[in-house]
Amino acid sequence: MDKFYFYGPVKTFFKPEKEEIFRELLTYYDKIGVISGKSAIYKTGFRDFLVTTYQEKEFLFFDEVEENPSINTVIKGAKFLRKNRCEIAIGFGGGSSLDAAKAMAFFAKNEGGFYEMLSKQIVERSLPLILVPTTCGTGSEVNNYSIITDVEKADKINFSKETTFADFAVLLPEYLTFLNEEVLISTLFDAFTHAFEGYISLKANPFSDYIAEAALKNIISILKTYSECKSFDYEKALYSSSLAGFVILHTGTTLLHAFGYYLTNHKGIHHGKANALLLPVYFKMLKNSSVKKMKRLNAL
Ligand SMILES: [Fe+2]
Structure with a gap:
């Protein structure tokens, strides 16, 4: 057998008791940024679930992630997380929202231009991140890929680094039923x-x-x-x-x-x-x- 490596650093919960698991994951954080697109977070009831279940926490919602998220959206979301002093982020949605959340968590802790950071070797750790997929395609929740669109060049850039893994993924099949x-x-x-x-x-x-x-x-x-x-x-x-x-x-x-x-x-x-x-x-x-x-x- 040839030499090879394998790993997967994201702690992934499958079909957990969602109330319990988010309570545990959010224990040490008071200000939580939630990154999503415009519809799934409302349609699935996830926004209401967070706000009503954890009333002692402050949730700051950024729901502007478009399909095929752009560099501008990533930078805007990162500024949102920084400005609101979010201590952790939750990315909720399909591949676009999860990929954008990974890049936003990165830029929340690494100020600089998109391409400047893409080529930079030594970087700060990203903001802690939990990902919740609502589609059964991306797999983005368990890898460090963050596919971001450069609109001007009509090109997709894979913004991936060792620091762009989420910390946790929460797999809740109930959210797929809304597709x-x-x-x-x-x-x-x-x-x-x-x-x-x-x-x-x-x-x-x-x-x-x-x-x-x-x-x-x-x-x-x-x-x-x-x-x-x-x-x-x-x-x-x-x-x-x-x-x-x-x-x-x-x-x-x-x-x-x-x-x-x-x-x-x-x-x-x-x-x-x-x-x-x-x-x-x-x-x-x-x-x-x-x-x-x-x-x-x-x-x-
Ligand atoms: Fe794909």
Whole structure:
């Protein structure tokens, strides 16, 4: 077996008693910044849950994260956290909100330009961060990737550093039930591509392969059941998308994601859907190139 490493520094709670777990995680903090987009935090009742359950705490809400968050939004959110002297942040939502929250927690403690900080080697620790995913695609809650859009260049930048991991992830399948069918399935395809691309990546190792296989098997079975009887396993989907997030922490993604980003940036197609659209031709290309692992995949 070749040399390799594996790790995952985010303490991740699956299906916890949410009242208890947030009470524990917020124990030492009085001022809490909450980063989200404009709708899910209201629709799911998460904002009300925080405000009514922990009345002794002060919550400061920044709900301006857009789909494909921009550098400007990140800088604005970081200023918000600093100005309000937030002691910890919670990122709530899909991949956009979680990625933005990671970058905002970073810039809350590291003042400077986006590209200046991107290239800087020695940085301050980020603000403590808890992530709560509301989709089953990103896996962002368990890795340190923060995909931020440079609007002027119509380009996506991966702002990732050793300090851009969250401290905690809280996986609550109940929040997936608020997604419409299109977003639910699109995000699950994003998770599928994370596991799949990680599996065929040259950076794959026995650990990432093991979890990629588990994620792929789960996702295929979820999609099969869904297409046969319209029943969707939210728990398994959320668990699998986090597994796939661990996979790409070790392997990164491949050409498929690069092309998918092009479709998102230039044609406005949802990230997961863009990846799903490209999958058939990508499968064909890998098959034609005799990629060895494609055979192993068939046996899953
Ligand atoms: Fe993705």
